[in-house]
Amino acid sequence: MCGIAGLFHTGTIKPVDPARVQRMCDVLAHRGPDGSGVWSAPGVGLGHRRLSIIDLAGSPQPMHSGDGRCTIVFNGEIYNFRELRRELEESGAQFRTDGDTEVILAAWERWGEDCVSHLNGMFAFALYDRRDRTLFLARDRLGVKPLFLAELSDGALAFASELKGLLAHPLLRREVDPLAVEDYMTWGYVPDHRSILRGVTKLPAGHTLLLKHDSPVPRPRRYWDVDFTQRHKGKARDIEAELLHHLKQAVESRMVADVPLGAFLSGGVDSSSVVAFMAEASRKRVSTCSIGFDVASADETSYAEEVARRFNTDHHARTVKADQFEAIDTVAGMFDEPFADASALPTWRVAQLAREHVTVALSGDGADEAFAGYRRQVFHAHEERVRGLIPHAVRHKVLGPLGEAFPKLDWAPRPLRAKTTLQTLAGSGAAGYARALSVVPPELRLGLYSPDLRAGVGEYRAEHVLEALMHRAPARSGLDAAQYADLAFWLPGDILTKVDRTSMAVSLEAREPLLDHRLIEFAATLPEGLRVRRGQGKWVLKKAMERYLPRDILYRPKQGFVTPIADWFRGPLAGKARGIASSAMLARTGWFDNARVAELAEAHIAGRSDHSRLLWQLLMLDRSLARLGIA
Structure with missing residues (x-):
């Protein structure tokens, strides 16, 4: 795992100052504390920070191909690099290292832009081809x-693994995009189609970008x-067996490392499943x-300990307390853009704990998206059935006004919190799901603006x-x-x-086996009844894992990795909650x-009322702007 940064000139080819690329990399040192390197040529400069995981001494970057044609900087891991290496060697490729970086260079020289289709892994890389320029x-x-990514005023396209890498370049404009504020206030983060700064973008997932010196930046x-759109037609038992095969393959492929x-x-369910296959x-x-x-209602450590005992793991645990809140400035600095998922704090703490013992950690992320494990997905499936039974005119003219009139009962038992359900049923399924996924509904956030x-947001709605x-x-x-949207x-x-x-803030590589693209493609073909059944999401995953995990792990109500900020803001952090409204930074905006x-x-x-997530959003926005100095 690493950090990359660089510059590429389109139009007029200008020299690239290696020291400038070095500064962009230096601020990414946490992503790669084990080494650094910069390479430049007319119109291009590539920089790299290395966290050594595979081929510890033999794969420094930037790396050049054996014939000198190509140079690459690469962040990530290619899990099928050994299979690809054998295939490429059969077609005449020769290798000088034992790592995965050189395999990408050889794949480019053989397949060109289609090389990415052959890669199974997590990656972001920049590869310069001298022959094609x-x-x-x-x-x-x-x-x-x-x-x-950012296009600069001197005609260069700058790129970096994190926004702080771009911020290290003096020509980057630091002007907040008001549409990004609307996005952030809606979702609690700035999604990938936008950045907090005007002129900065993110290369979308599953995309490539081919730049030429004599052409403008393309899409x-x-x-x-x-x-x-496809549905698996096999028997449920056969599907479970196929799922277990994919899970084992995904986990085992991510256990290749030359470090702990x-x-x-x-x-x-998800992390326990990963640990089960790792132990096996x-x-x-x-x-x-x-x-x-x-806060007891948010604590799951007893379940983690049960799984650890079951698989005889070397288990380590810690507790996050409200008095650790002062670390929030450090957390804000990790993200550059405002980021209000409150579980970032415990995620950082567990990463810190893991880094004391290992350099690579596997996580259970991805299963909820792939197998319909979120409550909102289960509710959405039920609401879609209800929408199919009630004419649109009735939903729009009757349920909509009822939803507007119904009080917002945050304190009441869940069955009595009908306001959001009535509002979502009144509109389309997509609009209802967007409301369920959002943190702050439009009527509340527009009232805050x-x-x-x-005026800056105009008619745009996130x-x-x-x-x-x-x-x-x-x-x-x-x-x-x-699920596609998730x-x-x-x-x-x-x-x-x-x-x-x-x-990356603690120089730990996290790997997500449940996001193996072959597993994701398989999960997308599952019949709905194997994803959601009797109000339970991830149905087939839980059934398949019954031979590995106890029922109290598989079928207990989903808790999630949720920081108890609602309790904190009513208790030890009440003063912080009151102070948000008088924040000098937010006032200046x-x-x-x-x-x-x-x-x-x-x-x-x-x-x-429960406004904890909104208060947390505003607090994180305040801290992010203060650190960036861009308000």
């Missing part, structure tokens, strides 16, 4: 590894997408790590992007479309961003109605 940028299928090219390797273990494949005790909370921010994505999804049902939108923007930044923010904070502290 082109720069090829690529990002893995699901977006595990990031790549930020990225998609090379992979997940297809939910372990796993994150929450005690949920490993001759040594598997090292596992988990994080608990000082100042006239200036409302939900419309997700709705459009669901409408054009390769899907046969509403559940298909919801894989294409939520996963790279939130989950994978969180894991990448928090693990002029984006929000501070009096309204103060009202919401007091309502939350008094227990009348």
Whole structure:
């Protein structure tokens, strides 16, 4: 795992100052503390920071092909590199190293742009071809590894693994995009189709970009997408066996490393499944790590300990307490852009714990998106059936007004919280799912915006992007479309961003076996009844894992890796909640109605409403802007 950065000139070819590329890499040192390198030629400069995982001494970067034609900087791991190496050797390729980086160079020289279709892994890389005078940028299928891009005023395209790499370049504009503020206030993160700064973009997951010196920057090219339009026709027992085969293959392929390797273990189905297959494949005790909370309702450590005992792992655990809140400035600095998934704090803590024992850790991320494990997906499937029974006119004219009139009962038992359900049933399935996925609904956030921010946002609504994505999804049902949106939108923007930044902050490589693209493609073909049954998501995954895991792990209510911020903001952090409205940084932006923010904070502290996620969003926005100095 590494950090990459570079510059490429289009139009007029200008010399690239290696020192400038070096500065862009230096701020990414946490991603690669084991080595660094910079290479430049007329019109191009490539930089690299290395975290040594495979071929520890033999694969320095930037790496040149044996014939001197190509140079690459690469962040990630190619899990099938040994199979690819044998195939390429049969066609005449020769190798000087034992790692995966040189395999990408040989794959490019044989297959060109289609080389990415042969790679099974997580990656972001930049490859310069001297013969064709082109720069090829690529990002893995699901977006595990990031790549930020920006066109600069001198005609160069700058790229880096994190936004801080671009910020190290003096020509980068630091102007906030108001549409990104709308996106952030909706989702709690800035999704991959936008950046907090005007002029900065992200190479989308499953896309490549081919740059030429004499041509303007083109649009990225998609090379992979997940297809939910096909249905597996096998028997349930055969499907379970095939699923187990994919799971074992995915886990075992990610256990290749020349450094100590372990796993994150929450005690949920997904991470427990990964640990089960690791224990089965490993001759040594598997090292596992988990994080608990000082609020009992959010603590899952007892389940993690049960799984650890079952598989005799070398288990390590810690507790995150509210008094560790002061570390939030450090967390904000990891993400550069504002990022309000509160589970980033415990994810960072478990990464810290893991790094004390291993250099690589496997996680259980991806199964909820692939197998319909989120409650919102299960509810959406049910709501789609209800929509099919009630005429649109009735839903629009009757349920819509009822939803508007129904009080928001955050304090009430779940069956009595009908407001959101009525509002979602009144509209389309895509609009309902966008509302379920959002953190702050439009009526609340627009009421918080100042006239200036409302003018900057205009008619744009963040939900419309997700709705459009669901409408054009390769899907046969509403559940298909919801899962597609989670894989294409939520996963790279939130989950994978969180894991990448928090693990890389401590120089730990995180690997996600449940995001093996072959497993994802297989999961997309599962009949709906094997994904959701009797109100249970991930049905077939749980059935298949019954031979490995106890029922209290498989079938207990999903808890999730949720930081108890609602309790914290009503207790030890109540003063922090009150202070958000008077923040000097947020006041300087002029984006929000501070009096309204103060009202919401007091309502939350008094227990009348739950505004914890909104308060956390505003707090993280404040801290991010302060660190970046871009308000």
